Amino acid sequence: HAADAHRTDLMTITRFVLNEQSKYPESRGDFTILLNHIVLGCKFVCSAVNKAGLAKLIGLAGETNVQGEEQKKLDVLSNEVFVKALVSSGRTCILVSEEDEEATFVDPSKRGRYCVVFDPLDGSSNIDCGVSIGTIFGIYMMKDNHEPTLDDVLQPGKQMLAAGYCMYGSSCTLVLSTGEGVNRFTLDPSLGEFILTHPDIKIPKKGKIYSVNEGNAKNWDGPTAKYVEKCKFPKDGSSPKSLRYIGSMVADVHRTLLYGGIFLYPADKKSPSGKLRVLYEVFPMSFLMEQAGGQAFTGKQRALDLVPTKIHERSPIFLGSFDDVEDIKALYAAEG
Ligand code: AHM
Ligand code: MG
Numbered sequence: 001h002a003a004d005a006h007r008t009d010l011m012t013i014t015r016f017v018l019n020e021q022s023k024y025p026e027s028r029g030d031f032t033i034l035l036n037h038i039v040l041g042c043k044f045v046c047s048a049v050n051k052a053g054l055a056k057l058i059g060l061a062g063e064t065n066v067q068g069e070e071q072k073k074l075d076v077l078s079n080e081v082f083v084k085a086l087v088s089s090g091r092t093c094i095l096v097s098e099e100d101e102e103a104t105f106v107d108p109s110k111r112g113r114y115c116v117v118f119d120p121l122d123g124s125s126n127i128d129c130g131v132s133i134g135t136i137f138g139i140y141m142m143k144d145n146h147e148p149t150l151d152d153v154l155q156p157g158k159q160m161l162a163a164g165y166c167m168y169g170s171s172c173t174l175v176l177s178t179g180e181g182v183n184r185f186t187l188d189p190s191l192g193e194f195i196l197t198h199p200d201i202k203i204p205k206k207g208k209i210y211s212v213n214e215g216n217a218k219n220w221d222g223p224t225a226k227y228v229e230k231c232k233f234p235k236d237g238s239s240p241k242s243l244r245y246i247g248s249m250v251a252d253v254h255r256t257l258l259y260g261g262i263f264l265y266p267a268d269k270k271s272p273s274g275k276l277r278v279l280y281e282v283f284p285m286s287f288l289m290e291q292a293g294g295q296a297f298t299g300k301q302r303a304l305d306l307v308p309t310k311i312h313e314r315s316p317i318f319l320g321s322f323d324d325v326e327d328i329k330a331l332y333a334a335e336g
Helices: 002-008 013-021 030-051 073-088 214-219 222-232 249-259 278-291 322-335
Strands: 060-064 070-072 092-097 114-122 133-141 162-168 172-177 183-188 193-198 209-211 262-265 295-297 317-320
Touching (some): 013 172, 013 183, 013 193, 030 073, 030 114, 030 133, 030 162, 073 092, 092 278, 114 278, 133 249, 133 278, 162 278, 172 249, 172 278, 209 249, 214 222, 249 317, 262 322, 278 295, 295 322, 317 322
Parallel strands (some): 209 262
Antiparallel strands (some): 060 070, 114 133, 183 193, 262 317, 295 317
């Protein structure tokens, strides 16, 4: 029976990626091994997040990270777990983490071909109140066997091989794209395995939700202000959009991906480049959006075309349903 097959033939994330990779004759299983180490990090963080209150992990670690923000203990812990898991995979050569000012160059004895950029625990302002937080990652591959340099990670997002995020919410969800669509896996805690639950996710072509920190409206530029005004007071007879804003990029983007609509973190007078980081926030989410049939725009160009010059560079970002992003693009184009 089909129903039986559904319950007994479990498509784990490892099996899924092995199947995908087997299409490439040159595949040596390295990507699957790398992904397994990322998945291990996600499982660890999931378990740590769930135990956070109990284990008294909540609170300030008394450290400050690169961007001068207060760093929570869970961030520190998650970062260490990911760095160690990625280095020990033997498949990485450069790591860029939101929590580390400098990139990590893996020791030649443990070096592989992949570069991983990641935010180990994004949405840290939501840790203490139990709201969804997540891990975001992007994967590049070294082109040839040269000595690794920062230029290997300062590549446009369209060069990414894979990207994904894990959301620590009411369930633990991992959304992944290896460049052939987007697939969603859910952690079965009793098995400790991510199981394919939502294959080939497509974002609705147009949505009814916009997601932005409206507290910054005073400092917005013209096109952003006009767009949000249009969401609230549409002049074409359509219904106003609903506003949803969690303040965790992973959660806000996840909802946008599933329900449609638009997520904005625009530039403003105080932050002319916006807030979100190109390498490990903007690129992976833009990659997933495009793979799901949506779009991602910086206010100037397709987000994935951006060429970063610094590992912690920021960019404004507008991403989500194809038609909704078209609207904001038109407003920027009209501006000249
Ligand atoms: P963080 O790295 O300090 O957690 O900041 C990133 C987060 C994103 O998850 C979220 O989209 C954004 O910051 C929210 O920023 P704001 O509080 O300015 O609305
Ligand atoms: Mg972060």
